[in-house]
Amino acid sequence: MAERRSLPITISGVTKTYGALKALDDVSIDIASGEFLTLLGPSGSGKTTLLMVLAGFVRPDHGSVRFGDEEMITTPPHRRGVGMVFQNYALFPHMNVFANVAYPLRLRGVARPEMEERVGKALDLVQLGELGHRGVHQLSGGQRQRVALARAIVFEPRILLMDEPLSALDKKLREQMQIEIKHLHHQLDMTIVYVTHDQREALTMSDRVAVIDAGRFAQVDGPRRLYERPRTRFVADFIGESSFLPVRVSEGAVRLGGDVLRLSEAPWSQAERQILVLRPEKLEIVPDRGATDANCLRGTVSDLIFQGESVLVYVRLAGGEQIAVRSPSRRETLAAVPEVGQPVHVALDPEDAIVVPEDP
Amino acid sequence: MTAAVTPVGTNAEALAADSRRERRRAFFLTSPAALLIAVVVFVPVGWLFWLSLFDPEGALTAENYTRMLGSPAYVKTFKTTFEVSFVVTAVCVLIGYPLAYLLSQLPARAANVCMVFVLLPFWTSLLVRTYAWLVLLQRKGLINTWLIDLGVIEQPLRLVHNFTGTVIGMVHILLPFLVLPLYAAMRSIDRDLIRAAANLGSSPVGAFWRVFFPLSLPGLFAGVVLVFVLCLGFYVTPALLGGGRVQMWAMRIESSVNLYANWGAASALGVVLLIVTLVLLWALNKLFGLERVFSGR
Numbered sequence: 001m002a003e004r005r006s007l008p009i010t011i012s013g014v015t016k017t018y019g020a021l022k023a024l025d026d027v028s029i030d031i032a033s034g035e036f037l038t039l040l041g042p043s044g045s046g047k048t049t050l051l052m053v054l055a056g057f058v059r060p061d062h063g064s065v066r067f068g069d070e071e072m073i074t075t076p077p078h079r080r081g082v083g084m085v086f087q088n089y090a091l092f093p094h095m096n097v098f099a100n101v102a103y104p105l106r107l108r109g110v111a112r113p114e115m116e117e118r119v120g121k122a123l124d125l126v127q128l129g130e131l132g133h134r135g136v137h138q139l140s141g142g143q144r145q146r147v148a149l150a151r152a153i154v155f156e157p158r159i160l161l162m163d164e165p166l167s168a169l170d171k172k173l174r175e176q177m178q179i180e181i182k183h184l185h186h187q188l189d190m191t192i193v194y195v196t197h198d199q200r201e202a203l204t205m206s207d208r209v210a211v212i213d214a215g216r217f218a219q220v221d222g223p224r225r226l227y228e229r230p231r232t233r234f235v236a237d238f239i240g241e242s243s244f245l246p247v248r249v250s251e252g253a254v255r256l257g258g259d260v261l262r263l264s265e266a267p268w269s270q271a272e273r274q275i276l277v278l279r280p281e282k283l284e285i286v287p288d289r290g291a292t293d294a295n296c297l298r299g300t301v302s303d304l305i306f307q308g309e310s311v312l313v314y315v316r317l318a319g320g321e322q323i324a325v326r327s328p329s330r331r332e333t334l335a336a337v338p339e340v341g342q343p344v345h346v347a348l349d350p351e352d353a354i355v356v357p358e359d360p
Numbered sequence: 361m362t363a364a365v366t367p368v369g370t371n372a373e374a375l376a377a378d379s380r381r382e383r384r385r386a387f388f389l390t391s392p393a394a395l396l397i398a399v400v401v402f403v404p405v406g407w408l409f410w411l412s413l414f415d416p417e418g419a420l421t422a423e424n425y426t427r428m429l430g431s432p433a434y435v436k437t438f439k440t441t442f443e444v445s446f447v448v449t450a451v452c453v454l455i456g457y458p459l460a461y462l463l464s465q466l467p468a469r470a471a472n473v474c475m476v477f478v479l480l481p482f483w484t485s486l487l488v489r490t491y492a493w494l495v496l497l498q499r500k501g502l503i504n505t506w507l508i509d510l511g512v513i514e515q516p517l518r519l520v521h522n523f524t525g526t527v528i529g530m531v532h533i534l535l536p537f538l539v540l541p542l543y544a545a546m547r548s549i550d551r552d553l554i555r556a557a558a559n560l561g562s563s564p565v566g567a568f569w570r571v572f573f574p575l576s577l578p579g580l581f582a583g584v585v586l587v588f589v590l591c592l593g594f595y596v597t598p599a600l601l602g603g604g605r606v607q608m609w610a611m612r613i614e615s616s617v618n619l620y621a622n623w624g625a626a627s628a629l630g631v632v633l634l635i636v637t638l639v640l641l642w643a644l645n646k647l648f649g650l651e652r653v654f655s656g657r
Binding site: 055056076077086088090091107 | 556557559561571574575
């Protein structure tokens, strides 16, 4: 990998409307060469439409898509040279595994010995080395997924598009494939654009995540920043669990009932009405407020839910709002979990206090 | 799972009895249909076979079958039947494949509307449609008049009372039988497969021949088998549009009964037609796997 083969992608001003519906509303983003970018959003948000625009299957109303320095917007799909993994894999049912993976090489006029070598290599890469002669219908879901991946990378495209490739797999297999695809990304020099509605998948795999809502990017950031500094209520709600409390901010602090919470930085928005976002796992039940330097909220335990790896403690605050606190189920923390009806203090580090503007 | 075999354990006997009752009920429910099939299919076919073994005087003979091999008239009928069937099927494929392809690519709503037009012939009597073709195709029919008025031709074309007329009429009537299974097969082809082919580098024409066409073949075979087998036994259309010049198998059967009152000869012809059809189906099944064809996979 002496020189970089992967290409940067520049999307600017892409708009696509279906009747009155704006599937993509003036979308622009620069994707760096070799980057793993995930388009994350609920169904109908436009994430798949954007991917189809990149692959050339959807013609936008206007806008520009460039791979490297080359404008691609009117290039037909078969001349774009991008790999793609489809949601339902789209393996050719009338061909065996070998013929499926060899398909793009055959079209490119690769000679038989080289074709066999490259198909073998691609199948090895997805750990299916022995299955070349199998029919597609003889494969399990996970194996089909791997064949689709091998077929998409065998011709060494410089850009790889993936449309919810893991959504049909069960949870265990999905998590395993996430790690494998991430490793493949490091091994192969490709720019990857990945579409998913699964926020955990997005955080696990990506260099950057673009959260998309109603055809627009709500926020584009690295996984950690996206999680810890969501800019809108939509992003905070879509990624991770949260309790939302409407608050007013003054002098770098939030007032909630009789309690004052300090903030580590001023909210980015100057909006009058703000919302405090409380992540359950960032909160801690403490015996009394003297024991910690952190912010504290007072309340009463209203419910306890045992979830295996953790216990969810619901606390009703003095003002009547209910928040959730997640406590890991280690022996000592489990023993410290209070009972229902008991008054408690909930601690929050100022660094973990998130304030977003109320949606207009 | 083995409780039904050895009635041990809780409720094993009651469950086994319940299962027996269910099978008995299923048998009673299907028996009227089974009886009907037996009466209207197996009894007549058996009787047909029996009749074919006797001459007009009621003596046991194999003459009805040997005559078919020896007489040139019979051999000619045999040849004509296959010629007509082959040409009609081929023309149906040439017209029907692009039609089914167009329908399968239309949005569902538009395709449904167009499908009504494909099915319209189904709802009109076969006899009416055949006479309609006679009006259109004859010497002073609509088509010839128009073509002469437009100056395209000077002498009227011979469009009916011959092979051409027979084929035109039969194609019209049999086309839906090709289009319907083909359309169903084409609709079930995942569009992402065509997209995948394009994404991997196939031009639209390449994607069609390498992916779409092979996947539509089971539907095409189903349609071809239906049309061909129906052709073999066609009577009304060739009788009216062939003008006596096109002798098909079914017409030979008719003349054996009505003209010569030779039930033995007619039965033998029927038996042979049935056997030829069955052998054909068997061979196609061997070649392409019909159960796969009719399930549209």
